[in-house]
Amino acid sequence: MRTSRLLSTIPALALAALLLSGCAAAGTQESASDSGGMPGLGAPEAPAVGEADGGSGGNLASQVSDDNRAVITVGTLYLTVEAPSEAASDAVAIVEAAGGRVDGRQEFAPRTFGDATDAGGAELVLRIPADRLTATLEKLKALGELEELQLSSTDVTREVQDIDARATALRSSITRLLALQDAAVTVDDLIDLESAISQRQAELESLESQQRYYADQVGLSTLTLTLGSEEVAPVDEPDTFLTGLLAGWQALVTFGSALLVIVGVLLPWLAALGLIGVIVLVIVRAIVRRYQAGERAAAVGGGGETGA
Template sequence: MRRTWGVIAVFLAAVLLAGCTTNSGSSVSSDSGNSSESVSGGVAPAAGDKASVTGTTGDVNTSSRDVITTGSLSITATDPVKASESAVTITEQAGGRVDSRSENPATDVQPASANLTLRIPSDELDRTLAELKKLGTLNFVTLTAQDVTQQSQDLDARITALTTSVDRLLALMASATTTADLISIESALSSRQGELESLQSQRDYLADQIDYSTVQLELVAEGTVAASGPDTFWSGIIAGWTALVTALGGLLVGLGVALPWLVLLAIVGTIVLLIVRMFARRRKAA
């Protein structure tokens, strides 16, 4: 009997020991699974997020962009014609050129002025504008930038594709065996070369616009561009007197232009009146 209970006790101890071992293995497996899930679901995405952030907007290299800059500049100078010569010198020293230039010396009717179209290297634009502003009193300056990077890249891609096509046609022409094939290849080659030259011309023009900023420079004499409005009683009187003199001067100029026509009309009217009176007297005498 005691041996029976002893066997039973040993059996129960073995069962309990097996159960504990099973629970321990399950716990380790679960923990291992959680650990594996933590690595794949937590650490890996964090590393991925960190890898996706490579910089900020301030790190963008703007020098790789193609930009066309245009602007206008108005300056009041003591002698606009002389200032125009200085503007040409400043532009040429910066490596630029003058595309157009017109000068109007002072006369009794109009003050002196000058207008220039300057092509200034884009990397010298700021320094050149600073030099031009020293020619007199700055009235206004405006600058506009247009990003044409996509247009430039599109032209480059089309030129590359057409160049490859032309080279291929030239190779086919060299190996052509029949007259019909030769004529067909020449026709296609002529069309592709014409299109390629047109695209290259567009690209050269665009490159010139990018490399050289276009600035319209206006030089005017003192008093041509009105300064700020009068802020005192006496400055108001002076401004009013100046406006009156200017208006009377314009009226006199207009009268001088119309005077010859008025004289001619008066002479014609007098002749017509004399003829009418002469016919009236003849009728009365009859």
């Protein structure tokens, strides 16, 4: 009986030992990835993330290995155009022809500034393929007069490869746990394996979400394009005698126009105040004359009484 019981426990012990060794190896590999122990930036032996699932993880390993960098580029572009609405449509066509897309579009109706009315405006959020950014920018700048262009880049190569390495380690761990699950003979073993697999699957889905985010940000640069009319264009600083003379003349014309506007606003008030002043003056003069006439009449009456 003892021999038979001993023989019956041998498979269970072997399975437990295999489970412990597999989990320990997976934990060691994942700990190394979490603590920054990942392949070098140019390591050719690093496995490509997404091969096990048909490339559904948005992996950037091939892109990083080509130029050894993963860069996120964002920027702003301000153009002065004659017709902002038409220029916005042209900008959309240029970006879509380059393989990009429009993530946001906002147009503004014409606005009145004093006696002038502008042609409106537009603001676009453009996503342009990173490898076609320069050529697309040249086409966009040709739509109008360049007022401002700003571009900034952020290198995320280390973050990308860290996520790739951690995702690869998790996939390997899940594969081993699935193999152990097929060989499990007890309910407790199945429960433990399913719990471990579920935890790793959740971590893997989170990493794959980050991979898709970085793939989108690195693959497509973000450009905010603002289109304004000539009426609201920034004023160029004069740098020559001719431009200074022109700026002075425009300032004089602007001042004269503003002065005429002020005079036009004040003229009705001045006319009304003048009319009121005239009426008050007439009344005061009438009162003074009546008062003087009364004094003269009193003086004449007093003189007659004295003579009598």
